[in-house]
Amino acid sequence: GNSVTQMEGPVTLSEEAFLTINCTYTATGYPSLFWYVQYPGEGLQLLLKATKADDKGSNKGFEATYRKETTSFHLEKGSVQVSDSAVYFCALTSNFGNEKLTFGTGTRLTIIP
Amino acid sequence: DAGVIQSPRHEVTEMGQEVTLRCKPISGHDYLFWYRQTMMRGLELLIYFNNNVPIDDSGMPEDRFSAKMPNASFSTLKIQPSEPRDSAVYFCASRPAPRGVYGYTFGSGTRLTVV
Numbered sequence: 247g248n249s250v251t252q253m254e255g256p257v258t259l260s261e262e263a264f265l266t267i268n269c270t271y272t273a274t275g276y277p278s279l280f281w282y283v284q285y286p287g288e289g290l291q292l293l294l295k296a297t298k299a300d301d302k303g304s305n306k307g308f309e310a311t312y313r314k315e316t317t318s319f320h321l322e323k324g325s326v327q328v329s330d331s332a333v334y335f336c337a338l339t340s341n342f343g344n345e346k347l348t349f350g351t352g353t354r355l356t357i358i359p
Numbered sequence: 360d361a362g363v364i365q366s367p368r369h370e371v372t373e374m375g376q377e378v379t380l381r382c383k384p385i386s387g388h389d390y391l392f393w394y395r396q397t398m399m400r401g402l403e404l405l406i407y408f409n410n411n412v413p414i415d416d417s418g419m420p421e422d423r424f425s426a427k428m429p430n431a432s433f434s435t436l437k438i439q440p441s442e443p444r445d446s447a448v449y450f451c452a453s454r455p456a457p458r459g460v461y462g463y464t465f466g467s468g469t470r471l472t473v474v
Binding site: 291292 | 390392401404407409450452462463464465467468
C-alpha cells in the first residue's frame with residue numbers, strides 16, 4: 247500500500263535559517279504529492295503540490311520537487327520566519343484506486359527569533 | 360466561499376453519551392472525507408463519500424461510529440456510546456474531481472473530549 251515517511255521532529259531553527267524537511271514515499275504508479283501545514287488550533291492548509299515527476303510546487307517561499315528516481319518530495323525554504331512555526335505534513339494520493347490521502351506523521355517546526 | 364465548515368469547534372461529553380459532529384463541504388465538491396487526529400496515531404481516514412455515497416468506511420474504528428451524508432451540503436459523524444479513547448480532533452475535508460490534481464480543503468476541526 248501507499249506510505250509516507252517524514253523526517254522526525256521537532257525541528258528548531260533560528261530566524262532566517264535554511265529549512266529542509268525530508269519526505270519519502272512508497273506508492274503504486276504515479277501519485278500526486280502534497281505538503282500541508284497546520285498552525286496551532288487550526289485545520290490543515292494546503293501549502294503546495296506536485297502532480298508529476300520533476301514538477302516543483304512552490305508557495306510562500308516554500309518549495310518541493312517531485313523526484314521519482316529517489317521517491318522524495320523534500321520541503322525547503324531559504325529563510326524561515328517566526329510565523330512559519332507550525333506542523334508540516336507530507337501526503338500523497340494515488341492517481342488510481344482508492345481516493346485516500348495518505349499522510350506522514352508530521353514534523354513540528356519551531357522558529358526562534 | 361466560506362470553506363469547509365465544521366461544528367461544534369469543541370465538544371466535551373461524558374462517557375456513554377451520544378456525540379454528533381457536523382460538516383458542510385464546499386459547494387460543488389464531489390468528495391467528502393472524515394479524518395481523526397491524535398498524538399498517538401496521527402491523521403487517520405475514517406470514511407469518505409463520493410456524491411453523497413459512502414465509498415470506503417474501512418477506517419471507522421468500530422460499530423459505535425457511524426457517518427451519513429443525506430445531501431451534498433451536509434454530513435454527520437456520530438459516536439454512540441462515546442468512550443474516553445475517542446477523544447481527538449476530528450476533521451472534515453472536501454475536494455472536487457478529478458483525483459490528484461486538487462488538494463483537499465480541510466475544516467478547522469472539532470476537538471472532542473470524552474470524560
